[in-house]
Amino acid sequence: MSQHRPTGASGRAGVVPALPDLPEATVARLPEYLRALHQVAEAGNDTVSSEGLATAAGVNSAKLRKDLSHLGSYGTRGVGYDVALLIDQIEFVLGLTQRRAVALVGVGNLGHALAGYAGFASRGFRIAALLDADPERVGEQINGLVVRHIADLPQIAAEEPIAIGVIATPAAAAQNVADQLVAVGVTSILNFAPCVLSVPEGVDVRKVDLAIELQILSFHEHRKASLTALPTTPGPGLTSMPFGLAGAGPQEAVGS
Amino acid sequence: MSQHRPTGASGRAGVVPALPDLPEATVARLPEYLRALHQVAEAGNDTVSSEGLATAAGVNSAKLRKDLSHLGSYGTRGVGYDVALLIDQIEFVLGLTQRRAVALVGVGNLGHALAGYAGFASRGFRIAALLDADPERVGEQINGLVVRHIADLPQIAAEEPIAIGVIATPAAAAQNVADQLVAVGVTSILNFAPCVLSVPEGVDVRKVDLAIELQILSFHEHRKASLTALPTTPGPGLTSMPFGLAGAGPQEAVGS
DNA sequence: CGATGTGAACCTATTCACAGCG
DNA sequence: CGCTGTGAATAGGTTCACATCG
Structure with a gap:
């Protein structure tokens, strides 16, 4: 994307850290955290630990903490994050306060x-x-x-x-x-x-x-299949079959 | 995902590189290359340069070359890639030869x-x-x-x-x-x-x-807006239509 | 000569491990 | 004492620049 590097641009605001230009990878996960937070809120909790939230969002807790730290996060040591506050924070950063x-x-x-x-x-x-x-x-x-x-x-x-x-x-x-x-x-x-x-x-x-998503999955299927064909465990049985294309056979023009 | 590291597993095959466990990022781009290749093929070309294919796939050529090199690629120096051959290669690697x-x-x-x-x-x-x-x-x-x-x-x-x-x-x-x-x-x-x-x-x-995709876009909108609000260019009135949609993409040109 | 393939440099992201605070 | 926040270490990905080969 843009390789603009407005180096001195941010970090100037007095009170609000405004828009701390987050790493792309972090941005991509914030919506997931937001969803997880709503889930936690609906369950009645009003604080969550990084561990708990990370689980709900499907990531590990270190990553979550680092992500949240980027937005100058609002957690309490020994306790966890205030759910409502964090929701507001993330919604603000994502620009969801305006419809x-x-x-x-x-x-x-x-x-x-x-x-x-x-x-x-x-x-x-x-x-x-x-x-x-x-x-x-x-x-x-x-x-x-x-x-x-x-x-x-x-x-x-x-x-x-x-x-x-x-x-x-x-x-x-x-x-x-x-x-x-x-x-x-x-x-x-x-x-x-x-x-x-x-x-x-x-x-x-x-x-x-x-279609791209399916093809990526297909790759891993293909891969798993070929690993099953020649496992580390010299299984009692099919030890032959050199590599992966086993089941498929040499059809298709790859060779020639 | 899986953190399996079947270290010594591959790299043994004599003729076919079989399944050279590609980097995830590369796998995610192969389907895009495949689409671009079909497009090139339909345009009647039977070879492409890394530059040409990269453009059609929306990446830069260095990345494309490195990606293809991972699958022991079949290019010819001074010429480019054989379109049909490369299609077969990628389809095989992605496991698309079986429906x-x-x-x-x-x-x-x-x-x-x-x-x-x-x-x-x-x-x-x-x-x-x-x-x-x-x-x-x-x-x-x-x-x-x-x-x-x-x-x-x-x-x-x-x-x-x-x-x-x-x-x-x-x-x-x-x-x-x-x-x-x-x-x-x-x-x-x-x-x-x-x-x-x-x-x-x-x-x-x-x-x-x-919804996640939309929220990511929303973040960037929010960000762009806040940068426009306090930009290096103090101009409050939009100067003069910075970008022209002028002719848009002259490439793409499958049609002609 | 021109385009591939690739080592090396660079940058981004993830994970670890622990200091520091409540 | 538990959990956050973060420097340091590691891993992964991208870009550069050029040797290499058709």
Whole structure:
């Protein structure tokens, strides 16, 4: 991303540490901590130890403590963290205190599902517009929102600034949509289309690709299978089979 | 994940480097390279330079070369990579030469979308079963597949081994579903529910959480806003449209 | 000559281990 | 005494720069 290093920029504020530019890895985990905290709160606890919270968030406690320390955290030694306080802290840092407007482009299969996703509203976001390029879809009502044509985007953005654009179109349309989002001032994009978007500097793009996740899992499956084929334990039985492609057979053109 | 370190395991093979246990970061990028390669192939090229492929995949060329070198890559100095060969290589490493069976649990909003997702089939996966706990949904037909009850899972898994389980249920049900998947031998899970799953060692879980992605973007929005508020450039009025969406990405050009 | 493949330098992230505080 | 917060050690990843080979 940006390699801007506004070295002396922060750390100046008197009372509030403002925005202490966190490590990316930490940022990526804060939402998880937030979820875990809500869970803890609902269970009735009003403090948690780093151990407890770490478990709920699926990380180890050292990592959690270091992450929280980055935001000048509010824990009490010998006790733990004040749940409510920490929730506020993290929500503030993540910028969730203002309800951000999201424009969702592409109301196909996936777009439909996203439009109906309850987690949007419950976690600080508001779908401000559903858009599609297909005239047949325009006018359709989903979850109380009417689908509008992508050409209306400038007008919509003028009425209310869009904080985040979500692209759920086919790959072929995605770059075009991204350009239009950028044109109306959107600087954060969540892209579900399986393609690389090119955007000007200063615009953030995150990508979610289901197929990629599956392929990563597939790799590990493949790996596990090949390790099972030739284990450290010289198992009573199949000791043959040199390596992994065992079950598969030499089909496919890898060789040639 | 697994911290298994089968130190001396690989590196023995005479001809085929078999499974050279790649760095996680590399594994996560291979699917992206694969997509880029298909794109290049469709454009009619049969070789690519690291530069060209890197651009198509959205990374820099040094990273790409190092990644490919890990799988004992097949490039030609002064020329580039043989597209078809590299596709085969990566598909083999990712274990995509066998069509893996996927069981999708939870046919709600999101599950529906996933069931209809074309990228499944086109990239080496096959939905072997749609499952849900809700009797009302059982029997429904989606995309040519009939939704069956989750209780049928053992039977289904017996008919055909499930390589990957996809959980698209509400968070409250997810752990239970995961347990059932594990019980029938599934060792790879893709979890869309916003919660931490606890699984035995040897089972891989990957998580996709839309809300987390949005929150990460929100952080950066928040950050950008606060930097704009007290910038080096004191200009309160936006000077003059810094970036032009000018022509956007001239590359991409699959079409021409 | 041009592009790959790779050692080395650099940077980021995780883990350890314990000082320090409540 | 228990738990947080953090320096130090380690591991992992990225980038640079160039030797090497087709």
